[in-house]
Amino acid sequence: MSELVVMKFGGTSIGSAERIKNVAGIVGDARQIIQPVVVVSAMATVTDSLLNAAIHAASKQRSKLELELLRLKTLHMDTIVGLQLSDHEQGQLDKKVEGLLSELTNLLESIYLLGELTPRARDMILSFGERFSIQLVASAFTSAGVDAKAIEASQLIVTNESFGNARPLLEESIPKTKSQIKKLLAKNKVPVITGFIGATTQGITTTLGRGGSDYTATIIGHCLDADEVWIFTDVDGAMTADPRIIPNARTIPALSYAEAAELSYFGAKVLHPLTMVPASLKNIPIWVKNTFNPDAPGTRIARHVYFAEKVSKAISSMNGLSLVTVQGQGMSGVPGIAAKVFSSIAAQNINVLLISQASSEYNICFVVKQDDGAKAVSILRKAFESEMKTHSIESVKLDDNLAIMAVVGEGMRGYPGMAGMIFSSLGDAGVNIVAIAQGSSELNISLVVAQDDVTTAVQCVHDVFHLTDSRVRPK
Ligand code: ADP
Ligand code: ASP
Ligand code: MG
Numbered sequence: 001m002s003e004l005v006v007m008k009f010g011g012t013s014i015g016s017a018e019r020i021k022n023v024a025g026i027v028g029d030a031r032q033i034i035q036p037v038v039v040v041s042a043m044a045t046v047t048d049s050l051l052n053a054a055i056h057a058a059s060k061q062r063s064k065l066e067l068e069l070l071r072l073k074t075l076h077m078d079t080i081v082g083l084q085l086s087d088h089e090q091g092q093l094d095k096k097v098e099g100l101l102s103e104l105t106n107l108l109e110s111i112y113l114l115g116e117l118t119p120r121a122r123d124m125i126l127s128f129g130e131r132f133s134i135q136l137v138a139s140a141f142t143s144a145g146v147d148a149k150a151i152e153a154s155q156l157i158v159t160n161e162s163f164g165n166a167r168p169l170l171e172e173s174i175p176k177t178k179s180q181i182k183k184l185l186a187k188n189k190v191p192v193i194t195g196f197i198g199a200t201t202q203g204i205t206t207t208l209g210r211g212g213s214d215y216t217a218t219i220i221g222h223c224l225d226a227d228e229v230w231i232f233t234d235v236d237g238a239m240t241a242d243p244r245i246i247p248n249a250r251t252i253p254a255l256s257y258a259e260a261a262e263l264s265y266f267g268a269k270v271l272h273p274l275t276m277v278p279a280s281l282k283n284i285p286i287w288v289k290n291t292f293n294p295d296a297p298g299t300r301i302a303r304h305v306y307f308a309e310k311v312s313k314a315i316s317s318m319n320g321l322s323l324v325t326v327q328g329q330g331m332s333g334v335p336g337i338a339a340k341v342f343s344s345i346a347a348q349n350i351n352v353l354l355i356s357q358a359s360s361e362y363n364i365c366f367v368v369k370q371d372d373g374a375k376a377v378s379i380l381r382k383a384f385e386s387e388m389k390t391h392s393i394e395s396v397k398l399d400d401n402l403a404i405m406a407v408v409g410e411g412m413r414g415y416p417g418m419a420g421m422i423f424s425s426l427g428d429a430g431v432n433i434v435a436i437a438q439g440s441s442e443l444n445i446s447l448v449v450a451q452d453d454v455t456t457a458v459q460c461v462h463d464v465f466h467l468t469d470s471r472v473r474p475k
Pocket of ligand 1: 009010011012013041211232233234235237238239240241242243244263267268269270271314316
């Protein structure tokens, strides 16, 4: 039996009729040697359009809503024409897509009437991007001689009820996914599954968070005990830095699950940060490959640690952040302050990205998304009202317009002088470091800098570790 491989294609990879045909070719070729199960995103720009449409509906902006709906309809209908299907196939596909469009229009009209967009309704609206794209992709495959069947992952992946950020319940998802997908594979059909979505035990549609189709691919891989998961995107693999910021960034041949998770957690958009979890639970290797250059080797992500000749492998960065600092001489030696800070923040569902505490315990600072900054400060001022009256806490303050830069690599573990090299290079470049954190695993050093300095900072550390000419070789 040939190996079972989940192949995921992102929005740009299926962004036009030509690109969808290109993907049909890649899957057709792969099918000669492996058994593919395909996961696709919405076509590029579609999820953003759907989100805009939902916001316009809730704020009763009729003309903007109609424009967005027209844009979605035109994109999908023009793409169908471009696929050059037989009259019969095109007729069937038109009918399916028109059915989805009228379902979407009705839902948006209900949101318009209510004047309110709940997280549950938003997930329902966002699910349409992938529900459209599987129909187009499956038809294009079948027309190219790759017999395919479109499947909505709400039939396969069971999630909790955290709308907008749902988490899969793997034990419940395994039997559903196995039974339905194995049936199709037995009939020699290629399943084309929606990325990004799932459903609660009650069958209500959820989404896994923006960029979640990568996560879908490894969830499906986990459920099917796949041999590998291949994530096809628009660059040659995971790179030493974001290629849009650092033009001389290079593709990294190999990463451990932990390294890839750290990079994506701190902003490397190439993978959803949770992608590695379902794969690592079953030790399934992930490959990141380029749809537009499929012969390039790509990046292999697996449990084994591959040492680089350079100690650090990559740098990622994230903008639009705020630093909250809780400060006071009276904090020193008082137990429970950190616990109170973080439990108050967690109770309001605010995500903390990085924590740093001075050894004097004179202050605790942490980073949140800028949108959450003001709320975090007001929660803490209320929570510590009595401590502020007695001056054991002097201030809770907010700094905006910050960025995190994370330097990642398993080789950094136990390597002396890493932090020194980073700090002195940034000092030479005139970049002020606002805060520092190093995970106890020592595979990541994270620095908070002003957003205006982050490109200089990433370029500077990329240069200091010579990442452009690094050659990371498996041992
Ligand atoms: P897809 O639609 O295929 O899921 P995404 O746009 O979500 O693709 O992710 C791919 C993009 O991630 C690349 O085009 C690149 O600009 C960006 N990116 C950011 N950091 C990195 C990195 N370290 N390595 C590779 N790509 C990165
Ligand atoms: N379509 C979804 C998004 O744009 C999921 C994905 O592309 O991975 O976020
Ligand atoms: Mg993506």
